[in-house]
Amino acid sequence: MAQYNTNVPSFYRVEERDIVMPAESRLQVDLFDFQDTLGEAINGEKLIGSTVIDLEDRWHSAAWKDCMDRRQQVPTENRGLINPQLSGQNCGSIEMWVEMIDSVRASDIKASELRKPPAMEIEIRLVIRTCKNVKLWDGSKTDVKVTVDLECKEYEGVTMGFPKLQPTDVHLGSTGNAIFNWRIVYPRIVMPTKSCTMDLKLYQANFVSADEFIGAVSVDLRRYVERVARDMDMIYIEKADLQFTAGAAGEGEEGGDGADAAEEETVGSVQFEMWFMTQSEANQKRNGKGREDPNDFPQLVTPAEGRGWGDVLGGFSLSLPDLGLMKKVIPLILFTLLCLVLLRFVGLL
Incomplete structure (x- = not known):
């Protein structure tokens, strides 16, 4: 499962395994830089960093069991990634959690839901x-x-x-x-x-x-x-x-x-x-x-x-010609025409 062009990938993936302790009590999570088939053949796998969890230590931890059993809360861990070839350098971190259930109860208890939060x-x-x-x-x-x-x-x-x-x-x-x-x-x-x-x-x-x-x-x-x-x-x-x-x-x-x-x-x-x-x-x-x-x-x-x-x-530039004395006469002419129209309308003409 690869994510491209990012240094803050979000996987939201659940993996389930049946294990026997203490023989299988070491859990290692590796993060790799994705390469295509040709690049991997030439350069090999490019490790970004790893983290190792002691599952037996979790299983016998009273605080961890208190969260899982009594409080029914899954303790989230923010674990630093380590690369042996880059000693002393910060290789990032991974946020995750581990649930462990006795095989007798496993069929009755479902894994906690892991859901991507809604986009901001x-x-x-x-x-x-x-x-x-x-x-x-x-x-x-x-x-x-x-x-x-x-x-x-x-x-x-x-x-x-x-x-x-x-x-x-x-x-x-x-x-x-x-x-x-x-x-x-x-x-x-x-x-x-x-x-x-x-x-x-x-x-x-x-x-x-x-x-x-x-x-x-x-x-x-x-x-x-x-x-x-x-x-x-x-x-x-x-x-x-x-x-x-x-x-x-x-x-x-x-x-x-x-x-x-x-x-x-x-x-x-x-x-x-x-x-x-x-x-x-x-x-x-x-x-x-x-x-x-x-x-x-x-x-x-x-x-x-x-x-x-x-x-x-005002956006239309209209200019009228200079009418001189006609400017004073035009209103009288218009008034006279209006009066004639009114007289015609009432039947006096």
Whole structure:
């Protein structure tokens, strides 16, 4: 039974043997580095370490029998591994237990159940509050949009309706600052994880053509999720800021003209809050994406700025010709036409 590319293998395997003591009272457990047939033929078996247990010593131990018989508890042992060829070096340890039952009672007593514990799952919640000093796209305003993309192979929240790529809504007509109050949710990150990175990208939103990239920033979250998995305590990051840079464009996006100066250009910042918690705790405080229900922890309110019809129409640059004196006459003409329509409607014309 081999496990690959790990130094913390989990076997959860039970072996049963009939023995006669004291002739068969020595139990040796060896841990080997797995090699294929050719490698084993060339190099031989590569021993990592061994541990030896004196079964007769266990059988005659009053403390061990007290745990097994009276308390009905199996004493777990954490045993160090020793390699004679690596004297004085730490070769790891193995967690195990040994049960011994008299052959007369063996048919009546089943072996203790050895079950792998459920996988630890972590949920990440990000609330994007505001963006500041956003680069003006056409010289006077920007329709600001932010996308968040989670890079984590152990993420399994897609099946729950939480995709890896989650965009905010659009703040229309921003003159540099934008308000979102938008929640990003990533449930079911299965631990342990080899990598957990969050990419935030800033865009000029377009309703007809594709959004235009402005800048990006990446955050490594692995140490936070590992800490929560280890300590089982929630981590809260309160109103922190990240800087968007123009040179951090993703593949297929243009982040400037390629010059070194452009790579360092700051094109805005984002203020956010972030929570890391175990999935069991998150299930007691459920939240939806964006501002969807359930909308608690915290409750998010749709901003008034950048969402009105005036902001929508402001995106269309319409200019009327200079009508001169007609500007004063047009209202009178329209009023007269309205009166004629009303008179016609009541039958006076």
